[in-house]
Amino acid sequence: MILVLFALTLWAAAFALNIRLAAGPHTRAVHLAVPLIFGLTILAMWELIVRGLDVPMVILPAPSLIAGAFTDNLPVLWADLNQTFVKGALTGYAIGATAAFAVALLADRYTFLKRGLLPVGNFMAALPIVGTAPILVMWFGFDWQSKAAVVVVMVFFPILVNTVAGLTDTQAMQRDLMRTYGASYGQTLLKLRLPAAMPFIFNGLKISTTLALIGAIVAEFFGSPTLGMGFRISTSVGQLALDMVWAEIVVAALAGSAFYGIVAFIEKRVTFWHPSHRG
């Protein structure tokens, strides 16, 4: 009980600290420190409350146990990450993004196709992964290929819809300018519409990063080789090795956030000109 009280005091203290930091000048350090303090406080409270209330390890392990499992199983975690993230998620993401991009260009060129494809596409985007994953595992086998297929299905429509929206997001005047130059379709696409579409395309790409990793992990619940983050999570739950489960979740969160961060970084470089990035 004392530990729980201590946890609450800690929370109050950290919150006060954060308020002071946020009120001060906004240096780069502050921007890093505030969320970090927030996260560390949550971890500390978690540890204290789990210990204080004697929560069974098989329900919720304490962060210290998770950290232990993490450092003890680095090779396994690395192999799982490689299987699920690099082979499954990244491949699927690349294929899905490329395909969505190609279809978006077609749909953009042929209005008829666009008007027909987008509603149907929206409909298919609503298919729950819990249902598509078993089917795709049946079609594409147990290894990473089926996971990549699941990822393709998951990321295809967000990217398609955003790209199509982006390609039409030019002002009439910008298009007219191209017409006064007698520019061809290809020239207009390359010099006007693609650059103008970039903020939208990156919006789709960013949304899709988290979808990709989650899709690959979930698909492994429906059949996999004896490797992979989803495999490890479900197997470890069955074995009541909850510390390992959380270690994998930590890996997923790290990889997912890093993936998101990288895409967001590239976005910042590519769409530096967009008002939302000019500060």
Next chain:
Amino acid sequence: MTDTDLHPWKNTPGGPEGRGAAPPSVVRADGLNLTFQTNDGPVHALKEVDLSVAKGEFVSFIGPSGCGKTTFLRCVAGLETPTGGTLTVNDMSPDEARRARAYGYVFQAAGLYPWRTIGGNIRLPLEIMGFPAAEKKRRVAETLKLVDLDGFEKKFPWQLSGGMQQRASIARALSFDADLLLMDEPFGALDEIVRDRLNEELLALWDRTGKTMLFVTHSIPEAVYLSTKIVVMSPRPGRISDVIDSPLPRERPLDIRDSREFIEIAHRVREGLRAGMDAV
């Protein structure tokens, strides 16, 4: 596509030669009509517009908001298709003229592409028309200097003030040196001083190169100061209510605007405008 299409600079006359002869008609409109179909009925934007613009003329269009100035310019540019009457540009259809890259167009807003630097924006038409690399470089530098923006080539549009952006957009239209310039309120967003400067420079450019100018403005003094011919339009349906030939000399220092001749023309334009308004 022919070779000349790809390399239009090859047959750009460029200089003022041939101006001594009887000037040929660059733009000729006969009974031009344009009706927009909108959800709540047709809008008669241009009605029976007759106009002939000779080579080397500087024609200003003035009239209240919505009278069809922009629409007329867009028709000349082949961006809008008239629903009646005939319109030729350099004896071609406007669409052919557009494809032959016969004109430069300055839109009312600067409309620079934000992902390109100022230099990149001016280079854009040159890239599209397939100018060789060295030529592109030369022309960008030249037009930048012309609009007094040298040193800003590497800056992005949002790093410039509104007036500088407007000048960049004029440079962009000038870069490929078309014989015909269509300008839709190019100086609308500028303050009076900068505007005066640019007016002077535009006049000098016109005088030097003998280009034909179609120029839309809201400002009576600007119209009078610049033009050899002022077209006054009135709205609903948009038509020409008066065409005034300016007796002012080609040489026009800024303070010609305080001269009596100038004030008289301005007065006539204002009266024409008011008459058009009251008729509605």
Next chain:
Amino acid sequence: MTDTDLHPWKNTPGGPEGRGAAPPSVVRADGLNLTFQTNDGPVHALKEVDLSVAKGEFVSFIGPSGCGKTTFLRCVAGLETPTGGTLTVNDMSPDEARRARAYGYVFQAAGLYPWRTIGGNIRLPLEIMGFPAAEKKRRVAETLKLVDLDGFEKKFPWQLSGGMQQRASIARALSFDADLLLMDEPFGALDEIVRDRLNEELLALWDRTGKTMLFVTHSIPEAVYLSTKIVVMSPRPGRISDVIDSPLPRERPLDIRDSREFIEIAHRVREGLRAGMDAV
């Protein structure tokens, strides 16, 4: 908060009474300085600005783009905090004056809230200041009529032309009948004819109500036509380069602009502007 704070209309003088006495200073700036801290160094937007505006004056501010006109108006409105010097509005600090709802502000763009009807937009300040329902209704109807928009109360902003929107935004600033009006290029987006009309009406309103006006414009004729005092500013750093008291009578028909007096003042303003530019 006191009762008067909540119900400011209770002590609104409203009429032109007391104008006979020596006019008190409504706005007084002494050695005003304002420096913006930006990523690439400080921008000195206002430098040593001294100005005193008496009750009932109509003061125009004119100057090239970026010279600090808007910044000065924002300081008066308490939207920007000066980095040096003193500034009082009705003998209060600008921030106190803002809280006391001492002024109406018309922004450069109409800036109507698109989810409110014209009537709803005009009602907005009245809602915030807590006017009673009947009073709100009366004032909305009254100001709508003032700007010639009766019948459009239920329309949404995008159903009106640009000029009508601008008038609605003026009505919004007038609705709560503040004694001081700050207007930042209110007519910038309008064509000359509509602008003329609104100029006449604004002048009539000012004459009738005896409000104090601070008015920013780019147009020399507009400044000369409207003002009792013209403040010419020059840029980098923004400061006042000339203050011209207008000898024109209070009654000003539109064609006063063709009068010699008018042209002379306009000339002086133009010279002042040019001098400021060349000094840079």
Next chain:
Amino acid sequence: MTGTTAPLSAPGAGVGRSGRVALWLRSVRTGFLPILTVIAGLILIWYFACIPMNAQQSVLLAERAGQTVTPETAADRRGMSGAAIALRNPAAAMASAFVQDRPRLPAPHQVAAELWGSTVGLAVTSKRSLVYHAWVTLSATLLGFAFGTALGILLAIGIVHSRVMDMSVMPWAIVSQTVPIIAIAPMIIVVLYSIGLQGIVPKAIISTYLSFFPVVVGMVKGLRSPDAMQLDLLRTYGSNQNQTFWKLRLPASLPYLFASLKIGICASLIGAIVGELPTGAVAGLGARLLAGSYYGQTVQIWSALFAAAILAAVLVGLIGAIEKVLLRRMGLNA
């Protein structure tokens, strides 16, 4: 071809040229014709794909029925692609491509028949009725959606008004969405179990977890969408934070809110379906999906999948309708 697409979408461009013809063309293009064409095309492709996809089984059935097939034994056919098998045994492949009980890819009409049979063909109270299962899922979806929307809006208000919240909550909200929900769903259920929460609430909480995020992101964007001038206007009236919220930030954020609500309700539906798995998957569309999958009932899986997608489409359509009415009343034509 250059620019046949451009001028039609450009306001003020091209309408004049073709007049009524363009208007008519537009109405056709915006109508159902393209959708129907695309659907018809997809169904055709789908039928065609059934042949190779189901070829292994079709040929096996033929072999068991005593017909001669090439290659002769299933073991020999093992490594071959469906297309190769179908090409070698066209008759056998065609004969049973669209009628199998457990096809790899069920034919459209099989899915349609199952959908029809398990919705219209049964009393809605029947445990075999998809309507019953859809309702089970829907109730959790709606509850979770309500929680998620409320939580999302509250967080967004906090983030917009407090710098600390902005700096500390937002990064962790992003991280929370990188956590695979299917991994922590069972734990959420067990923890709630142990504090006595059962039934619809645990599922709804998983829906909440998935749906609050799009709402936060959209609402933060929306509440910050008023520009400096709109905010300054209220400052000139001496408006307080409360008034600024109700008179400016909230109305300005509505278009953003609705866009994120549409994403949120889809996420919520997926959450409810995922949440059904660790609750014993006794009822609901997720249970149907899983039960279909235990017994290799592909037709049943596909019909449950389509039911879920139709449900999502209906929900999104509903939100869209509300949006239209509301925004029109506010003069913001959507």
Next chain:
Amino acid sequence: QDEVNLQLKWVTQAQFAGYYVAQDQGFYEEENLDVTILPGGPDIAPPQVLAGGGADVMVDWMPSALSAREKGLPIVNIAQPFKSSGLMLTCWKDTGITGPEDFRGRTIGVWFFGNEYPFLSWMSQEGIPTDASDDGITVLKQGFNVDPLLQRQADCISVMTYNEYGQVLDAGVTEDELVTFKYEDQGVATLEDGLYVLEENLEDEAFRDKMVRFVRASMKGWKWAEENPEEAAMIVLDNDATGAQSEEHQVYMMGEIAKLTEGANGALDVADYERTVETLLAGGSDPVISAQPEGAYTLEITDEALN
């Protein structure tokens, strides 16, 4: 009435007929019990539910239960309605597999989530690696159905005699196209579907009494089900909220289940227990449990319930 929550290992099906029958026929009521049966599923770990307090008693396989015990979750077997194991591997005959030695280099589907222990300990007894090496087995984490076999993605898959094997046959495969390896026949059988509770709860007299009555009524249900397989199957069907089970399949399953419960009165046969422990300890380099478990079962409940 005393409340009892029973957590099943898997979804509602005839595998758990005894409990549904006892509830349906009022046997629990006779013992003054109010029993709630919680179906399991692919995402539910019954020991976790038990630990979290969501259930009083669970159905689980002994390998998973012993492993959980070793991990520090003290659970105790209080009854064992299943005498024999229904687990087996099914392979295509045309692969040429005749015995465990032929598994080398093959792909085999295995259930995980705590169900992998019997297979892993069998293979380590045979000395066959399961690491996808050339002379080892490529293990697939098998999903919920028999598709991997039908689609020939695996040479062999795990099946239960009473469930998946029937599905393979249902799909049109004949028995002579298949080779099967029952764990029971291979001498590596482990106990399945026992009843387990938390050790600490057993210290409570009221709880023990509740369990005594629960076991008594449940066994009555099992015997009823054995005698009336068709009715039992129908009762299960009535309790299936998914509406996905078919009558034929449940009748088939009930028939097969009856073979497994045959000869059990609910009391744990200590010899069976010891054989199971031995199998699990014999796991070579990576045994499922590393030490002889202590107190992993109690006979007191069944002694009291059945006498």
